Amino acid sequence: MVFVEAVPEGEATGAVAEYYRQQRAAWGFLPNYAAAFASRPDVAQAWNGLNTTIREGMDRRRFELATIAAARALRSTYCTAAHSKFLRDVCGDDAALRSLAEDPLGGSLAEQDRAVYEFAGKVATDAAAIQQSDVDGLRAAGLSDGDIADVVFAAAARSFFTRVLDGLGAQLDPETAGAFPSAILESMIVGRPVASG
Secondary structure, three states, X not given: OOXXXXXXXXXXXXXXXXXXXXXXXHHOOOOHHHHHHOOOHHHHHHHHHHHHHHHHOOOHHHHHHHHHHHXXXXXXXHHHHHHHHHHHHOOOOHHHHHHHHHOOOOOOOOHHHHXXXXXXXXHHHHHHHOOHHHHHHHHHOOOOHHHHHHHHHHHHHHHHHHHHHHHOOOOOOHHHHOOOXXXXXXXXXXXXXXXXX
16 A cells, blocks of 8 residues: 555554544545555644645635646646546536646646646746746736735645655555546556556
């Protein structure tokens, strides 16, 4: 499941058991990434708080697009697929999901979405290369300065989570992978493969 030993769900107690319970309740199964946080459920809870604060403070669809862009740029199969599922199922945007499957660089997205997507990917991979012109481009696409900061928050937070998952070897759950047609899933495998069932 991961490269380090984690407390099995049936043996978990205290904070670890509670974290596992929360994750199972949210997903309907215990996601593989939960094992990456088994030694530090306090870090997992802090991450959940940060992620929720960022997500709930901005447009949900924009959050998902920025998160997918950052995840793809960071080669996180896990986060690319999970947030593509949220884009489709929570935001109701199957068209954008399919557009990104056909053009993972985001070139076929609408202008504002494309600007957000490209900017978030750049923040995730080379934030020091961001220039005033990048921000001005987002303003020209209709984003406020607060909107732009939110995109940075989303991409930066995703960088932490993907590094934890990939650094400890977590692979995308078969349950999440099974939510997509094979051709669309294939476009999301940008790093680690899907876990075997």
